Amino acid sequence: MSLHSLELWLIFLLPWVLDAVSGRGVLASAFGAILWGMALVIALLRSGTRDERFKRAQSWALSFLIGAWLTYWLLSWAGTEPKNWTVTEETLRALTLLHAGILAAGVGMVAVHWGAALAWVLKESSLRKSSWARRTLRLERLTLPPLESIGRVCEGALRYAVMSWIFGIGLALVTASLRWGVEWVRDPKILISIILAMTLGASYKMTQWLEGRGRTLYTAYLTLSGVFLIGFSLLMSFDVSRIHEPLRWFVR
Amino acid sequence: MRLDGLSCLSLSARDGHAVEAREGAHLAPERIEALLKEWRRALAESNEADAGLFYLGTCHRVELYSFGIPTESLRLAWSRATGADLGRATLVEGSAVLDRLVRVTASLESEVLGETQITGQMRDATEFARKIGVLHGPLDSISQFALRVAKRIRSETKLGEGTISVAHVAVDGLLEVFESLEDKSALVLGAGSMAEQALVRLRKLGLSRITWSNRSPDRLAAHPLAAECEIAPFANRHAEVWRHDIVVAATSAESAILRLEALRAERATKGQGRRGPRVILDLGLPRNVDEKIHGFSQFYVRNVDEFSTRIRENEARRQSWAEASDRIVEEEVREFARSFEVRARGPLVGELYRCVEALRLHELTEKNLEKNSEIDYLSRTINSKMMHLLVRELDALDDVPARQVLEVLLRAWRQAAEWQPRKSRTPENPEAPPPSLAPVPREAKPKRP
Numbered sequence: 272m273s274l275h276s277l278e279l280w281l282i283f284l285l286p287w288v289l290d291a292v293s294g295r296g297v298l299a300s301a302f303g304a305i306l307w308g309m310a311l312v313i314a315l316l317r318s319g320t321r322d323e324r325f326k327r328a329q330s331w332a333l334s335f336l337i338g339a340w341l342t343y344w345l346l347s348w349a350g351t352e353p354k355n356w357t358v359t360e361e362t363l364r365a366l367t368l369l370h371a372g373i374l375a376a377g378v379g380m381v382a383v384h385w386g387a388a389l390a391w392v393l394k395e396s397s398l399r400k401s402s403w404a405r406r407t408l409r410l411e412r413l414t415l416p417p418l419e420s421i422g423r424v425c426e427g428a429l430r431y432a433v434m435s436w437i438f439g440i441g442l443a444l445v446t447a448s449l450r451w452g453v454e455w456v457r458d459p460k461i462l463i464s465i466i467l468a469m470t471l472g473a474s475y476k477m478t479q480w481l482e483g484r485g486r487t488l489y490t491a492y493l494t495l496s497g498v499f500l501i502g503f504s505l506l507m508s509f510d511v512s513r514i515h516e517p518l519r520w521f522v523r
Numbered sequence: 524m525r526l527d528g529l530s531c532l533s534l535s536a537r538d539g540h541a542v543e544a545r546e547g548a549h550l551a552p553e554r555i556e557a558l559l560k561e562w563r564r565a566l567a568e569s570n571e572a573d574a575g576l577f578y579l580g581t582c583h584r585v586e587l588y589s590f591g592i593p594t595e596s597l598r599l600a601w602s603r604a605t606g607a608d609l610g611r612a613t614l615v616e617g618s619a620v621l622d623r624l625v626r627v628t629a630s631l632e633s634e635v636l637g638e639t640q641i642t643g644q645m646r647d648a649t650e651f652a653r654k655i656g657v658l659h660g661p662l663d664s665i666s667q668f669a670l671r672v673a674k675r676i677r678s679e680t681k682l683g684e685g686t687i688s689v690a691h692v693a694v695d696g697l698l699e700v701f702e703s704l705e706d707k708s709a710l711v712l713g714a715g716s717m718a719e720q721a722l723v724r725l726r727k728l729g730l731s732r733i734t735w736s737n738r739s740p741d742r743l744a745a746h747p748l749a750a751e752c753e754i755a756p757f758a759n760r761h762a763e764v765w766r767h768d769i770v771v772a773a774t775s776a777e778s779a780i781l782r783l784e785a786l787r788a789e790r791a792t793k794g795q796g797r798r799g800p801r802v803i804l805d806l807g808l809p810r811n812v813d814e815k816i817h818g819f820s821q822f823y824v825r826n827v828d829e830f831s832t833r834i835r836e837n838e839a840r841r842q843s844w845a846e847a848s849d850r851i852v853e854e855e856v857r858e859f860a861r862s863f864e865v866r867a868r869g870p871l872v873g874e875l876y877r878c879v880e881a882l883r884l885h886e887l888t889e890k891n892l893e894k895n896s897e898i899d900y901l902s903r904t905i906n907s908k909m910m911h912l913l914v915r916e917l918d919a920l921d922d923v924p925a926r927q928v929l930e931v932l933l934r935a936w937r938q939a940a941e942w943q944p945r946k947s948r949t950p951e952n953p954e955a956p957p958p959s960l961a962p963v964p965r966e967a968k969p970k971r972p
Contacts, residue, residue: 322702398700399818402829418800420702485800485821 295347298372308379310336316427325416347522370442377435387425388492460512528591529620533613535584547607559655573660577652590662629673637682637841680844685837690720693804708732710767713774714742721771761785770803772811783815864922871929878936
C-alpha cells in the first residue's frame, strides 16, 4: 500500500473510529463533518495536481483541516457529556450518524468546489485582460494556480460531492423509512434536502451541456453551488420539520 | 611566478567598445587556432615555462587573457591576425585580471546579468587553448578557479533565476493556463531565431507534439529541429490552430497572419476539435495575430507588451542577487590570491631547504660524523623543526615581507652553502665533491635509527 493510499484511508476512516469510540458525535454535527469532507476531497484530488506550488498549497490546506478537525474533536470533550442520542436502536443510530456525516461532508466538498469555481472565474478574468492591461495593471501578480489545475479541482470536488450526496440521501431515506415509515414524505426538511441534491445533480450535468464553454460553465458552477450552500444554511436554521430531529451546526 | 604576470586585452560592450570595433577584432575559429599555434611555437622557444594564453570571443566581448607574455607583443599579434586597430582595447593587468576573469565567467559583467551562456563559452575557450597547448600552469589554474567560483555563485545565489529571453518568458507564461505542457500540442509559425528559441523552450518544458510551419518551407527542411516536429503547410495554419493547445506566432510578416474570420470559417467547416483553453503567443512585431481573437472561444492571446514587464521583473530579481555574488567573488579572489602567492614562494622555500641541508651535510662530513646515525638523525630533526617553524611564520606574513625575509635568508645561506664546500676541499683532497644539494621534502620525517 502506497503512502498516499494509506493517508487516504486514515483520513477516511480515522474520524469515524475516533467518533464511534468516544461517542462525541463530531461527525453528526455539520461543522465537524464539513471539515472532514473538505479534508477528504482535497486528499483525493491532490495526487492529480501536476503544478508543484499548488500541490504544496493543497498539502498545507489538508494539514490545516486535519489539525482543525482534531482540535474540534478534543474541544468536544471539554465540559460536556457524550452526545445524548434520541435513537436507542443500534442500527438506526449508526444509519443516522452515517447519513448526517456523509451529507454534511458533501457540503464541505461543495464548499471546495465553490471556492475553486470562484478562483477559476477570477483567474480567467485576469487572463482575459489584454497584454497591455496586464502590463500596466500588474494583474499577473494575482498568484492563483494554473487555470487547468483550478478547473480540475473544481470538477473533481463536484464529482465527489454528487457521489457523497447520492449516497447520503439514499441512506437518509432508508433511515427515515425505518424510523417513521412513509411519514417522511410529508416532512419539509427531508424534501428540501432532496431538492438540494437535485440542484447538485443539475450542476454536475452541466459539465456535459456546457463542455468547452469555460467561462459560462464556471459562472454557472459558481451560481448553482452558491445556491446549494445558501439552501443548506437555510435548512440548518429553519425549524420547519414535522418529524426530523433538529439539525445542529456544532456538537454542543 | 606572481599575479603580476597576468594581463587581459579586451574589447567589450561594457567598456564602451562599439559592435564594429568588436567585430573587427573578433577571431574566427580557424584564426584562433592559427594564432594560438603561433604562440605555442613562440612560447616553446622562450624560457617562460609558465607562460600561457587563451582567447574568449562572445557577442558582447572579445578578450585575450595571458600570463607571462608581454602585452605589446600580444596586441601586435592580435592586430596582425585580424587587421584591427587594438590601440583602444582595454588593458587590465595583475591581480585585477583575476577579479575580471571571475566576474566575466560568473556572468557578473554580462550585458544580461546572470545569463548562463558565458560560463559555457569560457569553458570552451579554455578547453580549446588547452588542447592547442598554450594554456597551462598558473593561467590554467586561474581559469579553472574562475569556473569553480561561477558554479558556486550559481548554487548559492539565484542570479540565474527567472529567464530574461522574450521567447522563454512567453513560453514559461503558458504555465499560468496549463499545469503541465507534457500532454499538450503546439503549433509554431515562423523560422526565425525567436520561433526557434520558443520551440527549444517548449521541448525543454516537456512538450513533444509540435507542428512547425513557415511561409518558405525550405528553411524548415534544412533545419536540424525539423526532424523532431511535424511540418505543416503555411496555408493550413488556421485549421492547424484548432488542432493545438498552444500557438507561437513569430514571423516577420507585415500584417496579421492569424485572423478571427478565418478561424471562425475553419470552425464552421471542420468543427472545434479539442476542448479547453488555447493560448496564442504573439512574438512578432508588427503583431502576427488579430487582436480580436483574444477572448474568442477560450483563446488567450499574449503579446510582447506583457513579456517585457516580466523580463524587467526578472532582471530586477537578478540584480538583487548581484551584491551577494560580488561578496562571493571578493572572498574567493582574496583567498585564491593569498594561496597563489604562498604557492609562488614554494621554489624559494625549496631552495632554502637545500641550502640548510647542504650546510648540515658539510658540517657532518668535515667532522667525520656522517656515518654516526644518531648524530645524523639529531641534526636532521633540528633542521627540520627549525625550517618547519620558519615556514609557518612565513606563511602568516603578507606576501611582500615574506618574500623579503626569504630572499635575505637565501642570500645568507646560499653564500654559506657555496663557501663551505670550497672550504672543505683540502690540499690532500682537492677533488672532494660538494655535499648533495638534493631537496628534502618538508613533510618527510627523519627515521629514528
